[in-house]
Amino acid sequence: AQSVTQLGSHVSVSEGALVLLRCNYSSSVPPYLFWYVQYPNQGLQLLLKYTSAATLVKGINGFEAEFKKSETSFHLTKPSAHMSDAAEYFCAVSRAQKLVFGQGTRLTINP
Amino acid sequence: DTGVSQDPRHKITKRGQNVTFRCDPISEHNRLYWYRQTLGQGPEFLTYFQNEAQLEKSRLLSDRFSAERPKGSFSTLEIQRTEQGDSAMYLCASSLGESGELEETQYFGPGTRLLVL
Numbered sequence: 001a002q003s004v005t006q007l008g009s010h011v012s013v014s015e016g017a018l019v020l021l022r023c024n025y026s027s028s029v030p031p032y033l034f035w036y037v038q039y040p041n042q043g044l045q046l047l048l049k050y051t052s053a054a055t056l057v058k059g060i061n062g063f064e065a066e067f068k069k070s071e072t073s074f075h076l077t078k079p080s081a082h083m084s085d086a087a088e089y090f091c092a093v094s095r096a097q098k099l100v101f102g103q104g105t106r107l108t109i110n111p
Numbered sequence: 112d113t114g115v116s117q118d119p120r121h122k123i124t125k126r127g128q129n130v131t132f133r134c135d136p137i138s139e140h141n142r143l144y145w146y147r148q149t150l151g152q153g154p155e156f157l158t159y160f161q162n163e164a165q166l167e168k169s170r171l172l173s174d175r176f177s178a179e180r181p182k183g184s185f186s187t188l189e190i191q192r193t194e195q196g197d198s199a200m201y202l203c204a205s206s207l208g209e210s211g212e213l214e215e216t217q218y219f220g221p222g223t224r225l226l227v228l
Contacts, residue, residue, distance in 0.1 A: 042222070097166075
């Protein structure tokens with residue numbers, strides 16, 4: 001069965017610092033991977049997705065993620081954190097039209 | 112381009128009551144999905160439709176849960192005889208269904224937050 005594991009339920013960074021949110025996947029076949037962001041009391045918004053076209057995927061709001069098959073990872077990064085990035089971030093793998101989500105990482109930005 | 116909408120946004124009910132939620136997908140989208148998200152967890156798949164056909168149901172969808180999409184447009188999710196364990200955010204998503212992509216992007220609505228007292 002396909003699954004994702006997000007390492008770190010809470011990440012705190014200073015404004016302007018690098019953001020790194022970790023996601024490792026488990027899949028016996030090439031996965032389709034997604035990062036979604038959820039702001040308080042809202043639904044999920046797609047940040048980016050990997051569909052095997054390119055290993056480095058650029059998304060919205062300055063985020064990007066790199067697919068590393070050897071490490072079974074799809075970590076999300078942003079060079080410089082902004083206060084508006086504070087939210088919950090979910091990594092997900094898709095198979096047969098179902099999204100399987102990780103438990104999420106809450107990102108806090110310190111001024 | 113309107114996104115996925117859900118109604119109501121919040122629902123408080125007493126244990127044992129029935130509740131019904133509505134989801135309106137993006138207009139040209141043929142696939143519609145329901146997920147449940149409990150506090151501190153990621154969303155979990157419940158069921159999905161291709162047009163009006165319900166193609167898959169999760170084991171999480173007990174007999175008290177029923178979902179419909181009668182005309183292939185909006186969908187309803189009904190929970191009968193609610194229990195306190197049903198308290199969660201219920202998320203609806205839709206995708207195009209005809210893009211040719213193997214795994215399409217799902218677009219989510221704002222969710223309905225249910226509290227069962």
